[in-house]
Amino acid sequence: MPSFRIAYALLPLCLAATVSYAQQPAPLTQSVEAQLPSLIETYKDLHRHPELSTHEERTAATVAADLRKLGYTVTEHIGRYKDGSPAFGVVAILENGPGPRLLMRTELDALPVEEKTGVDYASTVRSTNAQGQNVGVMHACGHDIHMTALLGAAKEMVDLKSQWHGTLMLIGQPAEEAVGGAKAMLADRLYERFGRPDYILAQHDSNDVPAGSVAIKGGPLLAGVTSIDMTIRGIGGHGSAPQVGKDPIVLAAEFVLVAQTIVSRQIDPQQPAVLTVGMIHGGT
Numbered sequence: 001m002p003s004f005r006i007a008y009a010l011l012p013l014c015l016a017a018t019v020s021y022a023q024q025p026a027p028l029t030q031s032v033e034a035q036l037p038s039l040i041e042t043y044k045d046l047h048r049h050p051e052l053s054t055h056e057e058r059t060a061a062t063v064a065a066d067l068r069k070l071g072y073t074v075t076e077h078i079g080r081y082k083d084g085s086p087a088f089g090v091v092a093i094l095e096n097g098p099g100p101r102l103l104m105r106t107e108l109d110a111l112p113v114e115e116k117t118g119v120d121y122a123s124t125v126r127s128t129n130a131q132g133q134n135v136g137v138m139h140a141c142g143h144d145i146h147m148t149a150l151l152g153a154a155k156e157m158v159d160l161k162s163q164w165h166g167t168l169m170l171i172g173q174p175a176e177e178a179v180g181g182a183k184a185m186l187a188d189r190l191y192e193r194f195g196r197p198d199y200i201l202a203q204h205d206s207n208d209v210p211a212g213s214v215a216i217k218g219g220p221l222l223a224g225v226t227s228i229d230m231t232i233r234g235i236g237g238h239g240s241a242p243q244v245g246k247d248p249i250v251l252a253a254e255f256v257l258v259a260q261t262i263v264s265r266q267i268d269p270q271q272p273a274v275l276t277v278g279m280i281h282g283g284t
Contacts, residue, residue, distance in 0.1 A: 031156060039152050042066070044121040046144040050110030050137045052127050053178035054081065059108045059147070060088035063172045066151050067092040070158050072170065075194075079174060079184035087184040090172030091194050094157065099166025103197035106143070106150040107176035113138040130178075131281060141177065142205035149203065169197055179227040223274070230255075249282045256280075 051059050064074045072092035079087025088108065114136025115123045125137040139145075150170060157168055175181030191197075204222065209215045232252050237245025256277050267273045 028156060031159060032152070035152050035155060039148050042151060043144055043148040046147055047139050048121050048123055048125075050123050050125055050139045050144070051108075052112060052129060052137055053109040053175040053181070054085070054087065055127070056088040056108040056174045060090050060172055060174065063106075063108065063147055063151065064090045064092070067154055067170060070154055072154065078190060079181065079188045081175075081180060081184050087181060087188075088172075088174045089181065089185040089188070089190075090170075091190070092154070092170040092172075093194060094154075094168040094170075096161050096167065097165040099164075100198040101167040101169060101195050103169045103171060103200045104150060104153065105171040105173055105200065105202045106146040107141075107181075108147065108172050108174050109143060109177050109181070110137050110139045111141055111177055112136070113140040115140070131279075143176070145205050146203060147172070167195065169194060179225050223272075252280060252282055 046059065046062065049058055051057065060076060064076050067090075068074045072094050074090065074092045076088070076090055077086050078089030078091050081087060090108075110123075112127075112129050112135040115138040123136070123138045126134055127137050129135050150172075154168075154170060157164070171185070173181045173185065175184065206215065232248045232255065234246040234248030234251065237247075259275055259277065263273050263275050
């Protein structure tokens with residue numbers, strides 16, 4: 001699992017470069033290798049038990065419990081959504097004297113994807129999505145890797161406390177795929193309650209980068225996102241007499257094509273922008 005190995009090893013190295021050190025960090029190779037067997041089991045457990053956005057109860061509890069065992073001060077159920085329902089955000093704090101406050105983040109949620117990998121730890125979980133459909137659930141975006149890497153880095157930083165000083169703030173972010181978990185945590189006064197970080201680190205695995213490699217980029221990386229739900233209403237009618245109704249499916253099809261001109265004709269061509277229609281439900 002070279003990609004997992006690199007992701008896990010990278011986080012402590014990033015921390016070493018960011019948090020104020022009293023002396024040079026000890027070599028990580030041996031401790032990383034020693035942790036790998038237990039971390040791989042953690043990864044497989046998280047992979048077997050994925051949960052959809054806003055439903056990450058077991059996942060959040062697993063991450064929180066592991067961080068408590070390491071000595072972090074952990075607070076669960078951080079966040080509240082627009083409808084008032086609580087989120088499963090996790091915050092873990094490790095204070096180690098004066099110095100910078102570093103925030104490290106991992107996502108918690110999985111995707112509505114049926115797993116067909118055939119591995120012995122494959123997910124067989126099924127759940128009901130926001131549209132009421134029965135769907136397979138899988139960590140198809142690598143959030144299981146991200147969580148495992150965060151837990152591995154968390155242990156390294158505990159073991160290396162004599163070599164750094166500052167405050168480590170670890171975040172388990174729910175509903176990243178549904179675009180709402182971070183906002184829910186901020187709305188729950190995340191920074192007012194736990195402190196505003198001086199630095200923030202996040203990571204993401206990628207199948208565009210060869211195994212055994214780490215990719216970095218100066219400036220913004222990946223994308224911010226805004227999600228919009230639209231309802232196009234029509235008037236029902238018989239399929240043989242379309243003139244007596246207003247067909248919302250045709251209107252939706254026209255909208256999909258016209259919406260693409262928002263990027264091509266309304267956005268500065270030097271500014272990156274993507275408009276994606278990700279899901280359509282229509283007709284009865």
